[in-house]
Amino acid sequence: xxxxxxxxxxxxxxxxxxxxxxxxxxxxxxxxxxxxxxxxxxxxxxxxxxxxxxxxxxxxxxxxxxxxxxxxxxxxxxxxxxxxxxxxxxxxxxxxxxxxxxxxxxxxxxxxxxxxxxxxxxxxxxxxxxxxxxxxxxxxxxxxxxxxxxxxxxxxxxxxxxxxxxxxxxxxxxxxxxxxxxxxxxxxxxxxxxxxxxxxxxxxxxxxxxxxxxxxxxxxxxxxxxxxxxxxxxxxxxxxxxxxxxxxxxxxxxxxxxxxxxxxxxxxxxxxxxxxxxxxxxxxxxxxxxxxxxxxxx
Amino acid sequence: xxxxxxxxxxxxxxxxxxxxxxxxxxxxxxxxxxxxxxxxxxxxxxxxxxxxxxxxxxxxxxxxxxxxxxxxxxxxxxxxxxxxxxxxxxxxxxxxxxxxxxxxxxxxxxxxxxxxxxxxxxxxxxxxxxxxxxxxxxxxxxxxxxxxxxxxxxxxxxxxxxxxxxxxxxxxxxxxxxxxxxxxxxxxxxxxxxxxxxxxxxxxxxxxxxxxxxxxxxxxxxxxxxxxxxxxxxxxxxxxxxxxxxxxxxxxxxxxxxxxxxxxxxxxxxxxxxxxxxxxxxxxxxxxxxxxxxxxxxxxxxxxxxxxxxxxxx
Numbered sequence: 001x002x003x004x005x006x007x008x009x010x011x012x013x014x015x016x017x018x019x020x021x022x023x024x025x026x027x028x029x030x031x032x033x034x035x036x037x038x039x040x041x042x043x044x045x046x047x048x049x050x051x052x053x054x055x056x057x058x059x060x061x062x063x064x065x066x067x068x069x070x071x072x073x074x075x076x077x078x079x080x081x082x083x084x085x086x087x088x089x090x091x092x093x094x095x096x097x098x099x100x101x102x103x104x105x106x107x108x109x110x111x112x113x114x115x116x117x118x119x120x121x122x123x124x125x126x127x128x129x130x131x132x133x134x135x136x137x138x139x140x141x142x143x144x145x146x147x148x149x150x151x152x153x154x155x156x157x158x159x160x161x162x163x164x165x166x167x168x169x170x171x172x173x174x175x176x177x178x179x180x181x182x183x184x185x186x187x188x189x190x191x192x193x194x195x196x197x198x199x200x201x202x203x204x205x206x207x208x209x210x211x212x213x214x215x216x217x218x219x220x221x222x223x224x225x226x227x228x229x230x231x232x233x234x235x236x237x238x239x240x241x242x243x244x245x246x247x248x249x250x251x252x253x254x255x256x257x258x259x260x261x262x263x264x265x266x267x268x269x270x271x272x273x274x275x276x277x278x279x280x281x282x283x284x285x286x287x288x289x290x291x292x293x294x295x296x297x298x
Numbered sequence: 299x300x301x302x303x304x305x306x307x308x309x310x311x312x313x314x315x316x317x318x319x320x321x322x323x324x325x326x327x328x329x330x331x332x333x334x335x336x337x338x339x340x341x342x343x344x345x346x347x348x349x350x351x352x353x354x355x356x357x358x359x360x361x362x363x364x365x366x367x368x369x370x371x372x373x374x375x376x377x378x379x380x381x382x383x384x385x386x387x388x389x390x391x392x393x394x395x396x397x398x399x400x401x402x403x404x405x406x407x408x409x410x411x412x413x414x415x416x417x418x419x420x421x422x423x424x425x426x427x428x429x430x431x432x433x434x435x436x437x438x439x440x441x442x443x444x445x446x447x448x449x450x451x452x453x454x455x456x457x458x459x460x461x462x463x464x465x466x467x468x469x470x471x472x473x474x475x476x477x478x479x480x481x482x483x484x485x486x487x488x489x490x491x492x493x494x495x496x497x498x499x500x501x502x503x504x505x506x507x508x509x510x511x512x513x514x515x516x517x518x519x520x521x522x523x524x525x526x527x528x529x530x531x532x533x534x535x536x537x538x539x540x541x542x543x544x545x546x547x548x549x550x551x552x553x554x555x556x557x558x559x560x561x562x563x564x565x566x567x568x569x570x571x572x573x574x575x576x577x578x579x580x581x582x583x584x585x586x587x588x589x590x591x592x593x594x595x596x597x598x599x600x601x602x603x604x605x606x607x608x609x610x611x612x
Binding site for chain 2: 028031032034035038039041042043045046048049052060061062063064066112113114116117119120121122123124125126127129130132133135136137139141142143145146147148149150151152153154156167168170171173176180181184185188200201202205226229230232233236237248249251252255262265266269272273276277280281284287288291292293294
């Protein structure tokens, strides 16, 4: 922004700056009105879920009155815990635990595995490096959907486990690529100094490079967490026992189980999305930067 | 995803003694090994297996070995009206979602790129649906789309039209089911594109706009001659990702319509899962994913071509 004002002041005096729209107070109010209407479109369904989670079912599916905060209580939350209370239905903590285990292993394992590989590709010299680099770049274009069916066939013996839900997602060509581009762009002086002082590649990586690379670690963490917490297609194919169902799969099962209790379904939904929302609201800046960086590849 | 411009690796520019080189090589191999093994096992092997499976008749837990089936799965698919319907549906989804979502995302990004107070709060709200898993989004919208006047959307239309519109059975009517899925998909996904485009907008030097103002360019001319050219690569990237996303469509369909009514919302991935998982016809499912990959590859190659053209021009 400061660059813009600086250039504006260099405009010759006889050439009055073009009057930008959006300066008058009326115009300004109009701008904000537009923004607020758009905000409503994005927020209304979320608000609907949150309000509905505190209301009895027949008050949720009730036309526009579904938005009214009426008869609010925590009954639906208690109801969810009551409903999932046997091995046949699964316990609510089962679903949470599955999502948690899968996400933590995929995120943490992915950070270690992919960043190390990227460092070796970006900074160390070894035979075969260019071949591996090319292979990783080619693998970026293979979407997970393209290999679901053969994976389903190959891992059939491991259905209904935690590890079948996380092992295929730890190594990600796209994460390696994100780390790689970041490491290549780092200044080399610190690493060279460390090497001259006798530090080996491991020390250099963990003590010099990793601390300098917080943005890319944050980006990969957030992008990976979003996709692993929301994983759906793979659990649909690999999990049918309630004990190993992650939250998104369970809410789809819950939706189809009569009697349908919309209040409880929304309470389930709120609990499902809560970790994501909390992380999002705390690390908002990182979230938005990570998404932006995922696209800066032109 | 293949707009990838890969900068060359860069090692420390030191004259290393042989012992150091050996140590580096050993460390590099250990560092790269876990990723290489996992990628081989969980991407490369299944990728090859997809080709092999698609040429066989394979059933899980049947006790019978896989038998050679030649190209039969492919010829059956390419003469199956239901599969064409799935391709068509993905195509319709892409034809609508790609321009609408990209256009909306660009519009939102330009709204947010103005120097007004409170823009970061609005950005937060616009982006919020992106953190919602698609399965949950589908559940919320199932309620919004409820068929009678108790459904939120029908109630809203009834209210704004003084009772003249609706109620509609959004998900139960073949004419509107895909549209309903398209709307919720855009609602969830547009914030993602918006952020990428916003980053692109902020990458355009302000001096270009100043120059345009001095040349007395109006807002439309500025948009045509400064914004769009400056955003070309970002836009191509966003269009590519959205097009590929359109062919990956699955979660919403599985939860909301199971491909119905009358195959109005069946998709390529829905059919792949149905074939392999529901009908235990793994060979057919694999053949569908091979076709899916070919489509993704074609989209990627077209996009590469577009990017190369631009480099030649500039």
